[in-house]
Amino acid sequence: MPHFIDRRLNPKDKSLGNRQRFLKRVRSQVKQAVDKAIQGRNIADADKGETVTIPTKGIAQPTFRHGATGGYRERVMPGNKEFQAGDTIDKPPAGGGGAGGKEGADQGEAEDTFVFALSREEFLDLFFEDLELPDLIKRHLKEVVSNKYRRAGYSMAGSPANINVTQTMRRSLGRRLALKRPKEEGIQELRQEIFALEKVSEPTIEQWARLKELHKTLEELQRKQRVIAYIDPLDVRYNYFQPKPEPNANAVMFCLMDTSASMGEREKDLAKRFFVLLHLFLKRRYDRIDVVFIRHTHESSEVDEETFFYARESGGTVVSTALVEMQKVLTKRYPPSEWNIYAAQASDGENFSGDSAKCIDLLNEVLMPVCQYFAYIEILDEREADIIKDETQGAELWRSYRQVYESWSNFAMKRISTPADIYPVFRELFAKKNEKV
Numbered sequence: 001m002p003h004f005i006d007r008r009l010n011p012k013d014k015s016l017g018n019r020q021r022f023l024k025r026v027r028s029q030v031k032q033a034v035d036k037a038i039q040g041r042n043i044a045d046a047d048k049g050e051t052v053t054i055p056t057k058g059i060a061q062p063t064f065r066h067g068a069t070g071g072y073r074e075r076v077m078p079g080n081k082e083f084q085a086g087d088t089i090d091k092p093p094a095g096g097g098g099a100g101g102k103e104g105a106d107q108g109e110a111e112d113t114f115v116f117a118l119s120r121e122e123f124l125d126l127f128f129e130d131l132e133l134p135d136l137i138k139r140h141l142k143e144v145v146s147n148k149y150r151r152a153g154y155s156m157a158g159s160p161a162n163i164n165v166t167q168t169m170r171r172s173l174g175r176r177l178a179l180k181r182p183k184e185e186g187i188q189e190l191r192q193e194i195f196a197l198e199k200v201s202e203p204t205i206e207q208w209a210r211l212k213e214l215h216k217t218l219e220e221l222q223r224k225q226r227v228i229a230y231i232d233p234l235d236v237r238y239n240y241f242q243p244k245p246e247p248n249a250n251a252v253m254f255c256l257m258d259t260s261a262s263m264g265e266r267e268k269d270l271a272k273r274f275f276v277l278l279h280l281f282l283k284r285r286y287d288r289i290d291v292v293f294i295r296h297t298h299e300s301s302e303v304d305e306e307t308f309f310y311a312r313e314s315g316g317t318v319v320s321t322a323l324v325e326m327q328k329v330l331t332k333r334y335p336p337s338e339w340n341i342y343a344a345q346a347s348d349g350e351n352f353s354g355d356s357a358k359c360i361d362l363l364n365e366v367l368m369p370v371c372q373y374f375a376y377i378e379i380l381d382e383r384e385a386d387i388i389k390d391e392t393q394g395a396e397l398w399r400s401y402r403q404v405y406e407s408w409s410n411f412a413m414k415r416i417s418t419p420a421d422i423y424p425v426f427r428e429l430f431a432k433k434n435e436k437v
Contacts, residue, residue, distance in 0.1 A: 149241035158238025167237040175235060181228040182221040190218050251340040251372075252290040253282055254326050257308065258347035260297040260317040267379045271346035272309055273422050274377055278344055279305075281430065292329055296322035298352070302329060319351045319397060320358040327366055336370035343367070344429075346377040349395030356400035363401075368408045375429045376401050380417045388415075 066073070069091070083089065154167055197203065197211045255275050259268065282289050293308035294300055297315030300322045326343065334341060351359070368374060378398050380388065388394055391413075392402060398413070405411050414425045 150244050152240050152242035154237040155240040156234070156237065158240065162239045162241075164237045164239050168231065168235055171237065172231045172235040175232060176228065176230070179228050180224075181230075182224050187218065187221055187225070190214060190221070194218065250288045250290065250338075251286065251342060252292060252334050253278070254292045254294060254329070254341070254343040255279075255308065256294050256296065256322040256326065256343060256345040258297075258317065258319065258322075259295045259313045259315075260350070261314045262317050262350040263348050263379075267348050270379050270416055270419065270422065271377070273419060274346055274416065274426065275344070276309070277422065277426055281426075290334075292326075294322050294325050294329075296325070300325040317350050317352055318355050319347060320355050320362060323359060323362040323367060327362070330370070341371050342373050343371055344375045344377065346379065347397060349378045349380075349397045351395075351397045356396050359397070360400050360403055363404045363411075364407065368404065368411060371410060373410050373412070374408075375412045375414070377425070378413070378415050380415055382417050384417070 154164060194211065194214045197207055197214070200207060203211070255278065257271050257275060263271070279291060282291060291305075293303050293305060295303055295308060295311075295313060296319065297313060298318045298321065299315070302325060303311070322345070330336070330341065363374070378394065392399070394415075401411075401413055405413050412429055414429060416422055416425055
């Protein structure tokens with residue numbers, strides 16, 4: 001087991017260990033304040049910043065101090081008219097204070113507080129920091145599993161098949177011009193002149209001198225050609241391909257909401273609050289995730305975000321239509337081999353007689369084998385919540401879904417009756433390393 005020793009110097013005679021514990025304690029107090037603040041919000045204000053308040057007691061960083069009482073100590077005090085060197089001064093009575101200060105109240109208790117403002121990003125980061133989609137990467141699926149090679153300029157080393165002729169010749173030409181490498185045409189002209197002079201049967205002294213000079217010049221040019229190569233290894237350039245990670249498996253969240261006549265305004269409002277929080281969480285924590293919105297009454301349809309949260313709709317209740325619609329969308333756009341599939345369903349538990357059995361079949365045979373996680377939220381009346389305490393008791397849909405819950409470990413069920421229940425339930429459903437209890 002490894003042991004880590006922090007050998008950093010303590011700043012200003014303060015303990016780094018104490019400082020880290022202090023920061024951890026203050027952060028936990030801020031986190032509690034954020035969780036408490038968000039519980040009273042409505043849908044429109046769910047993603048706004050917040051001014052949070054934490055008690056000042058305990059936020060001061062711990063330091064070593066001399067005890068106020070007990071022990072013996074000697075001090076050098078400023079001069080005065082009452083005491084002389086060696087005099088003993090009695091300790092002040094316990095609880096005594098100075099003469100200054102304001103008059104306190106005669107009853108009640110109070111505690112100083114520390115107030116500061118959090119921006120929208122800071123607020124959401126703190127609220128969602130300990131949440132995640134359970135089993136996001138499961139089986140052979142990875143968020144990044146394959147690399148695709150893309151052009152990324154040129155390199156001086158590589159495979160011969162990747163030689164870039166244009167860039168190589170451009171650099172070769174520039175080097176030859178800079179070093180003044182002799183051209184082949186000039187050497188050929190020099191050889192022709194030498195050949196013409198050598199054909200003269202009785203050359204003059206001037207011709208002999210010219211011929212000797214030409215041979216010397218030719219020898220120098222040929223030496224330069226040998227020294228300054230036409231293509232030097234430094235000129236060669238290869239096409240460079242850099243591996244770039246490509247997402248091979250993304251995630252999709254299906255939001256299924258009951259909007260039938262049995263769902264009153266209170267129930268719909270609670271369902272919307274839950275899905276607003278879920279939508280914020282997904283967009284904040286994950287870059288590549290699709291959200292599919294499905295509303296259902298006696299029939300279902302895929303809708304956009306605006307229609308899902310704000311459109312008014314009513315009718316009978318056939319829950320299986322939402323599951324069928326989810327199956328259609330999966331077949332059409334989200335093959336399970338390439339996508340991590342999640343679903344969250346909210347309903348009041350009322351369903352058309354006999355339809356719950358169809359829901360069980362759809363879940364057991366079609367949806368649960370391909371879903372990473374399925375969360376069902378049932379919205380109860382406040383009076384029902386006080387009466388129903390047993391998890392096995394409830395409406396027809398709840399009792400039917402209990403069979404799915406007992407068969408699949410990636411199926412979760414929770415109940416909500418008041419706005420204050422939404423956030424604790426949400427955190428239970430999407431807490432990190434979520435396990436069924």
